[in-house]
Amino acid sequence: MLTKDEIEQLLNPVKDPFIHRTLEETDGVKEITIKEEKKHVSVKVAIAQLNTGKQMQLQQEIVGILKKNGATTVGLRFQQLPDDIIQKYQPAVEKEKEASLMGGNNDTKFIAVASGKGGVGKSTVTVNLAISLMRLGKKVGIIDADIYGFSIPDMMGVEERPAVRAEKIIPVERFGVKVISMGFFVEDNSPIIWRGPMLGKMINSFFKEVEWGDLDYLILDLPPGTGDIAMDVHELLPTCKEIIVTTPHPTAAFVAARAGQMALKTDHEILGVVENMAYYESKNTGEKEFVFGQGGGKKLAEVLNTKVLGQLPLQQPYEEEDVFAPSIYQEDHPIGQEYHKIAAKVIAKMED
Ligand SMILES: Nc1ncnc2c1ncn2[C@@H]1O[C@H](COP(=O)(O)OP(=O)(O)OP(=O)(O)O)[C@@H](O)[C@H]1O
Numbered sequence: 350m351l352t353k354d355e356i357e358q359l360l361n362p363v364k365d366p367f368i369h370r371t372l373e374e375t376d377g378v379k380e381i382t383i384k385e386e387k388k389h390v391s392v393k394v395a396i397a398q399l400n401t402g403k404q405m406q407l408q409q410e411i412v413g414i415l416k417k418n419g420a421t422t423v424g425l426r427f428q429q430l431p432d433d434i435i436q437k438y439q440p441a442v443e444k445e446k447e448a449s450l451m452g453g454n455n456d457t458k459f460i461a462v463a464s465g466k467g468g469v470g471k472s473t474v475t476v477n478l479a480i481s482l483m484r485l486g487k488k489v490g491i492i493d494a495d496i497y498g499f500s501i502p503d504m505m506g507v508e509e510r511p512a513v514r515a516e517k518i519i520p521v522e523r524f525g526v527k528v529i530s531m532g533f534f535v536e537d538n539s540p541i542i543w544r545g546p547m548l549g550k551m552i553n554s555f556f557k558e559v560e561w562g563d564l565d566y567l568i569l570d571l572p573p574g575t576g577d578i579a580m581d582v583h584e585l586l587p588t589c590k591e592i593i594v595t596t597p598h599p600t601a602a603f604v605a606a607r608a609g610q611m612a613l614k615t616d617h618e619i620l621g622v623v624e625n626m627a628y629y630e631s632k633n634t635g636e637k638e639f640v641f642g643q644g645g646g647k648k649l650a651e652v653l654n655t656k657v658l659g660q661l662p663l664q665q666p667y668e669e670e671d672v673f674a675p676s677i678y679q680e681d682h683p684i685g686q687e688y689h690k691i692a693a694k695v696i697a698k699m700e701d
Pocket residue numbers: 464466467468469470471472473474495498500572573625626661662663664665676
C-alpha cells in the first residue's frame with residue numbers, strides 16, 4: 350500500500366487548474382490519511398477557486414492517479430488556497446493568458462477607452478491617443494470594439510480591407526497604426542443585430558484570429574455604457590487599464606461615472622479622465638466659451654479617485670488636400686499637441 354510520502358510525490362506534479370502552478374509550488378497538498386486495511390486514501394487539497402468545472406476535472410485526475418497506484422477508494426476534499434499564495438502567482442498567470450492571445454508577445458499593454466454615453470468623443474480619443482503613442486515611437490494597434498457604432502476606419506480614412514494570410518487576419522495599417530474593426534466585416538454599413546454571447550466571441554476573434562505581431566500598446570474602443578463587452582474585455586484582458594471620456598457637462602460626468610464604476614468593478618485600473626469638447630475658443634478674440642458646461646471632467650476624476658489627463662477644446666483637424674483622415678489631429682495642431690501630452694502621461698503611468 351502507498352505511504353504518505355509516496356502519495357505526496359504522486360500529487361506534487363499535479364497542477365492547480367487556475368494558477369497553473371504545481372501543488373508542490375503552491376503547497377496545495379494539505380492532509381493525507383491512509384486506512385491500510387481498506388486501501389483507502391483520503392486527501393485534502395487547496396486550490397485557487399472552489400466549486401467549478403475545473404475542480405471536478407482535477408478531482409478525477411487525482412482519484413485516477415491514486416487508484417492507478419494502489420488505492421481502492423479515494424476520499425477528496427478541497428479548500429481554498431490562502432490569498433497570499435494566489436496573489437503571488439496570479440499576475441504572472443494573467444500575463445501568460447494575455448500573451449497567448451497576442452501570439453506569445455508578453456509585452457503588449459492594453460488600454461480600453463470607455464464612456465457613459467455615445468457622441469462624447471470616445472472614438473476620437475481612441476484614434477488620437479493611438480496616433481500620438483505612435484508618434485512617440487510606440488508600436489500601436491486599435492481594436493474598434495464599439496461593435497454597434499464602429500467608426501474608427503472612417504475616422505482614420507481607412508479604405509482598404511484586411512488581408513488574410515495563413516488563415517489569420519492581417520490588420521489594416523494606417524499611419525503606422527494597426528486597425529481591426531467590425532466595420533471591416535459587415536457589408537454596406539448594415540446594422541448589427543447580434544446578441545451578447547456572439548459579441549463576446551467577436552472580441553475573442555479580434556485576438557485569436559488576428560495577426561497583431563509585436564505591439565507595445567493595443568487600444569480598445571469600447572461601446573458606450575456599461576455592457577457585456579466590458580465584462581468580456583475584463584475576462585480576456587485582466588490587466589487592461591481604462592480611460593474614461595466625458596464632456597464637461599455635470600450630467601454627462603454623472604453618466605460617465607457609471608462606466609468608471611464598471612471599470613472599478615472589473616478591477617480595471619483607471620488611468621484617468623479625458624474631458625472632451627471642454628470649451629470653444631474664438632479664433633478672433635481667443636475668448637473661451639464653455640458651450641457644454643464646466644467641471645464635469647474634474648468631478649468625474651474625483652468620483653473615480655483618478656486624475657484628469659487632459660481637456661480638449663472643440664475644434665476640427667486642419668483640412669489637408671492629399672491625406673484623408675477626418676478625425677486625426679496633426680502633430681502641430683493645438684489639439685494634436687494636447688493629445689501628445691496625454692500620450693506622454695499614459696506612457697509614464699503604464700511604464701513606471
Ligand atoms: N474636440 C472635438 N472637437 C470637435 N469635434 C469633435 C471633438 N471630439 C469629437 N468630435 C466629433 O464629435 C462626433 C462624435 O465623436 P466620436 O464618434 O468620437 O464619439 P463617440 O463617443 O465615440 O461616439 P459613439 O460611441 O457614438 O461612436 C464626431 O463627429 C467627432 O468628429
